Amino acid sequence: GIQVEQSPPDLILQEGANSTLRCNFSDSVNNLQWFHQNPWGQLINLFYIPSGTKQNGRLSATTVATERYSLLYISSSQTTDSGVYFCAIDFDGGTSYGKLTFGQGTILTVHP
Amino acid sequence: NAGVTQTPKFQVLKTGQSMTLQCAQDMNHEYMSWYRQDPGMGLRLIHYSVGAGITDQGEVPNGYNVSRSTTEDFPLRLLSAAPSQTSVYFCASSYSGYQPQHFGDGTRLSIL
Numbered sequence: 001g002i003q004v005e006q007s008p009p010d011l012i013l014q015e016g017a018n019s020t021l022r023c024n025f026s027d028s029v030n031n032l033q034w035f036h037q038n039p040w041g042q043l044i045n046l047f048y049i050p051s052g053t054k055q056n057g058r059l060s061a062t063t064v065a066t067e068r069y070s071l072l073y074i075s076s077s078q079t080t081d082s083g084v085y086f087c088a089i090d091f092d093g094g095t096s097y098g099k100l101t102f103g104q105g106t107i108l109t110v111h112p
Numbered sequence: 113n114a115g116v117t118q119t120p121k122f123q124v125l126k127t128g129q130s131m132t133l134q135c136a137q138d139m140n141h142e143y144m145s146w147y148r149q150d151p152g153m154g155l156r157l158i159h160y161s162v163g164a165g166i167t168d169q170g171e172v173p174n175g176y177n178v179s180r181s182t183t184e185d186f187p188l189r190l191l192s193a194a195p196s197q198t199s200v201y202f203c204a205s206s207y208s209g210y211q212p213q214h215f216g217d218g219t220r221l222s223i224l
Contacts, residue, residue: 030210035215042215043204043218048211048212050210086154088154095209097143097168098211099157100147101171
């Protein structure tokens with residue numbers, strides 16, 4: 001079946017370090033999003049990125065749709081970056097209805 | 113502009129009871145969805161809607177009912193609560209299937 005695999009499952013960093021989170025997917029996509037779930041449980045949309053590269057401050061994301069992966073880069077990490085990062089995908093069956101399939105997430109802990 | 117508002121934030125039910133989780137958005141978004149999140153897992157799609165009067169099932173629809181009479185509101189009904197429905201429920205909305213999804217803060221539901 002359709003799969004969304006995120007790695008690593010857990011990541012521990014010191015403040016100021018850089019990191020790369022990866023999302024592999026098993027089929028072509030027409031909708032890919034990255035989310036941050038903070039320690040209070042809120043889900044924040046970071047990027048809508050079915051292809052190409054985007055940047056927003058210290059965060060950037062790249063999706064290579066032909067090779068079926070997406071990367072989320074966090075530079076100069078801060079303690080407020082802690083939480084769970086999810087990759088979510090709507091697979092390409094024609095029109096996208098935003099029916100997202102979520103990966104299992106990467107748990108990021110940033111120590112001061 | 114409140115975004116996506118979910119009520120209640122917390123609820124405890126007894127097995128067999130019914131209840132409605134409310135979701136409202138003030139962004140004039142056509143697309144709305146309900147997800148559930150179980151411990152240590154990503155989110156799974158329950159039901160979704162692409163506009164008033166149009167709903168469809170997601171990955172885990174059994175035991176839940178939805179309707180959408182207005183663009184703003186998308187309530188989720190539990191018909192006869194079961195312990196397996198203990199979860200955190202998130203509502204999301206987007207302008208289209210090719211736009212970022214915005215999530216509410218969630219409803220934490222416990223069924224005894």
